[in-house]
Amino acid sequence: TALALSGLDTKSFIFLGFLPAKSGQRRDILKGLDEQIHTMVFYEAPHRLLKTLADIEELLGGERSIAVARELTKTYEEIKRGQVSEVLQYFKDHEPRGEFTIVLEGRTPVAPRGSMEQIVDEVEELISNGTDKKEAFKKKAREYGIHKSEIYKYYVDKYESQKN
Template sequence: MQGILYICATPIGNLEDVTIRLLKTLRAVDLVACEDTRQTVKLLNKYKIKKKLVSYHEHNKKGKEHYIINELINGKNIAVVSDAGMPAISDPGEELVKRAIEENINIEIIPGPSAVIAALAISGVDTSKFIFEGFLPERQGKRQTELRRIEPETRTSILYEAPHRLLATLEDIKEIMGEERWVVVARELTKKYEETKRGTVIDLINHFKTNPAKGEICIIISGKKEKTKKADMTQIIEEVETLIKNGENKKEAFKIKAREYNMKKSEIYNFFEKNKS
């Protein structure tokens, strides 16, 4: 009987951010595949868990994936963890999951902390729609190419960045997206020196020039504001009537056009009622 592959989210900083299910899983499995055994053992020691560990990281993943899959086929239950957060998201694990699927091995997710979601939730920018870009290229030319692709994006964009490249990336954001683009830098989330700075990109450049950043960093870039259509009430009412004629609920039709033209729903409704008579 084949074993089960558990994809386990671990704390992104504060070791108390564990779930009961994670601890139960780590105690029950036969083996823990981890990005850095020195990091994982800190978590295991805190909760008095003794378990066989095997390193599984970016530089050895091909060989170790073969070993892990064989162990699973032979009935071993294995937990995969990264140094922090969710494996397979900008961390090793994606290819292992694909291999396990190909071998019809059962996979279970043990959800938990995520730096991406934590940074977004605390950012204060629009959370209704967002994209995650991971780490941008190290070389400036390629990094700027990626930022030009992101620049027209109306959804919130989330990036990871290393502290020694933070200023260079902020400078590139300023050059490509303008000085007034709203940006949030969240670093060392859940740790002792957690910091979240919000402001225009030029504000953040000035801050981090005199306060060099350290630790794990998320950059949240607000989406590009869409140009609001110029309001022509007669045209708006015609569009409302078209929506209603096509089967849209009257209240919903007013709501759709109010959002589209950045107006109050009552303005459109009052004009509609006034001109109806």
């Protein structure tokens, strides 16, 4: 039911059951899902929901679409849809109650929309606006579906060629 109500791609999905309760194990599994292109469905207990959503935001990106559902088919049925960061904020403001089903968008396979030079320019803009350098590379790598080391290599090459 949560998958159908999520508004996310239902053509292909993976069901993961409950994520581990231990933070380190949960984070390891989430890291391994970073490149997953299928919609992901899993359960979470109310006392761990905030930690799990925070881990998803940190490790998979706060801009991914997500739906968090509870008490489906019951009187207090609720489903929150949006980006991970928005849904996390909602549950920080509203105490989680009941068992939850999380439906998370898979990574969209994206070919770079622009040249590497354009991507590096966007990284530089983020940095100049106060974003941490490492975070700027991570954000653009996620956005363009490429590894951050590719962007960083081009970034370094660009500055070395400007020095010569």
